[in-house]
Amino acid sequence: MPRDNKQTIVNVDFDGVIANMIGSLIVLRGGGIRYEQIDRFDHPWILAGGSQRFGQDLRNPMLYELMQPYVHVDRALQGLMDSGYSVNITTARNPNLREYTENWLSLHNIPFHSLVFVDDHKWQVGPHILVDDRRRTAVDYATTTGPAIIFRQPWNQSQVERDFAPAEGLSFPLSEASDWRSVVEQIRHLVNVKQLVGHA
Numbered sequence: 001m002p003r004d005n006k007q008t009i010v011n012v013d014f015d016g017v018i019a020n021m022i023g024s025l026i027v028l029r030g031g032g033i034r035y036e037q038i039d040r041f042d043h044p045w046i047l048a049g050g051s052q053r054f055g056q057d058l059r060n061p062m063l064y065e066l067m068q069p070y071v072h073v074d075r076a077l078q079g080l081m082d083s084g085y086s087v088n089i090t091t092a093r094n095p096n097l098r099e100y101t102e103n104w105l106s107l108h109n110i111p112f113h114s115l116v117f118v119d120d121h122k123w124q125v126g127p128h129i130l131v132d133d134r135r136r137t138a139v140d141y142a143t144t145t146g147p148a149i150i151f152r153q154p155w156n157q158s159q160v161e162r163d164f165a166p167a168e169g170l171s172f173p174l175s176e177a178s179d180w181r182s183v184v185e186q187i188r189h190l191v192n193v194k195q196l197v198g199h200a
Helices: 021-028 050-058 061-066 073-082 095-107 135-144 159-164 180-198
Strands: 009-012 086-091 114-117 129-132 148-151 174-177
Touching: 021 061, 061 095, 073 086, 073 180, 086 095, 095 114, 129 135, 129 180, 135 148, 135 159, 135 174, 148 180, 174 180
Parallel strands: 009 086, 009 129, 086 114, 129 148, 148 174
Antiparallel strands: none
């Protein structure tokens, strides 16, 4: 397959971009809220019971049995890799969740080159392309590091989130995608623009 990217690295978030963790968390906790009602990244329902309960939920094997990948993420990542892109799963999860995360990725045949655990500052991974569901992370990345794509979720579309992380003073492109087909199209567009500018 043609390699159209000159070894572009794509850093892809795990929860909310590859894996529907929030949907499975709602089922695990017995409901009480609808997916589309999670209108903030730090929604009180997610944090109910504090960080200790949330940490316990993330170590609950049932969560991983319930958790499903977003539609076509496996095909999209494989297509990028087949075209020569390097795909890193870059997550702010606690590193003690590595085994749970790796087992889930293997179970669902999610292709990737490396699994990288970072804190909330994803600029640490370098100036590549970031795909993330957290608006603030994507805005910070596009301000300081490189192009970013916001994977649309209810928690990154609310006015509260837009006010919290306004897309102002960006140094790099910032866009949004509602599905994995759109993500791939935008990644290829970003790389083509970069190559054109480089040859201007």
